[in-house]
Amino acid sequence: MKELVILSGKGGTGKTITTGAFASLAKNKVLADCDVDAADLHLLLKPEIKEESDFLSGTEAVIDKNLCNECGLCRELCRFDAISEDFTVNPIACEGCDFCANACPQKAITMQRNPKGKQFVSETKFGPFVHAKLGIGEDNSGKLVSQVRKKANEIGKKLKSDWIIIDGSPGIGCPVIASMGGADCALIITEPTMSGLHDADRIIKTAKHFNVPVKLIINKYDLNPEMSDKIEDYCKSNDISVLGKLAFDKTVVEAMVNGKTIIEYAPESEISNALREIWNKINTEIL
């Protein structure tokens, strides 16, 4: 079983569209959406939820006004400015570090654990799908990502799947690190722009830092062929294989509007053929 994570560094480069295409093309796989802050893959896969569980992570301080004598110690100690002048805790700012609860002489502070999101195991026409919804404004997305991946791997092992295909999150921080650590391949989708190159460089370095093998796709390469060449040169000098280049195509948006993967919506289009070729390469290069 191989784990393939699709990343973009910069968001909005076509990561989910590509994952959707692979969902159509790959056989015997489990799909996972690890972009838990902005999960979109379900819009293409139309999951039927089979299993739902609460995501519990982190805690928040709560001050019992009856016990508190307003000594002010907690406010002084809290490094995250989470306690107001009238000694109420701002749950969004609270990091759940327990410092105040351990320090309060009146034992007026308790740490409470609230459900912060939900994790789903679903059935789709493409196979099993693990996804999640993080509560509004909750942190700890990294932990939720790890849980989603773990669940997808469990299912994959049970079903003897060939692939775990993961839609990763943008950026290079906590959720991204959680999406890609230990994966067999990080596939980066980038665009031929200055920012695209800059962001790809940062995500590639992050993948290297965690020893994850990297491959790359250039999306909308024809918007700036010159920059596209530059990215290819960059990849060559960094020993990264460019699996393919996709042309800008409005059909992609149409497919999305219709809630379909590009392979379903326009199976014979140029872009679908290009994605098919890329998928075949992934099969021979990784599996």
Place this chain on the structure above:
Amino acid sequence: MTPRLFDSKTLLLTMIISIASGKGGTGKTTVATNLAFAIGKAHILDCDVEEPNSHIFIKPEITSKSPVYIPVPEIDKSKCDFCGKCAEVCAYKAIAVLKTDVLVFKELCHGCGACEYFCQKKAIKEVNRTIGYIETGEKGDLLFTGGKLNIGEAMAAPLIKEVKNRVKLQMTNIIDAPPGTSCSMIEAVTASDFCVLVTEPTPFGLNDMILSVEVLRKLHIPFGVIINRSDLGDDKTVTYCEKENIPIIMKIPFDKNIAMAYSQGKSIIEALPEYKQKFIALYEDLKERIE
């Protein structure tokens, strides 16, 4: 209520406008930088510290670069009696106390300070761990402050906080926020006078925008929406905004020239000068909404 950094009544000229988006790649940086160029005299703060891009368009002359740290414990084993208290109070399991050793897992430490406070033997000293750095610079009348997270670093929020501490009084501050609705985004938009949500009129764009809307409502930050590539997609975003009473403050149709300019690191204003007036109008509109 969210804490305000500054009271705009007493400091009329200090304004904080954050530019955010649920989904990445919708044109957040484009709006932030073009708005700054149109205003002429402004301060742009890049809080998208994981993938900062504003500098590509602003091209500031960098005048200073300083590291940002979080405090992490360092154990003086000659003073430590391995009592285990520090490990007990650490909510993130960043310390493990063995029989004759104490291990600190620095990447897990949030720098809360509890271990140092509770160590009876005064065996813990806090030292700095660099998580990224901040660059400041100028481009004509534009001031630039940008954070960059180190590669392999998970903790973005403390760096964003540092960037935000550089907000300048008596001028317009434009914050380029990270995408999504995570703690990083919240850190970046908190205390803004107004938040501009940049979206694209596609199912993905709308799905992610709705999440941002919920966050901004929870934070009590007034906001409006800019629809980028407004002719590529469907009309559900407009319908949603109308139903929810969310002002659509600008629409930017898809234009290959804009895409081309963007790819070369150029502003829209440079490529299509007629946009200067549109961004000035946007600024006037934002000012009115804030007052």
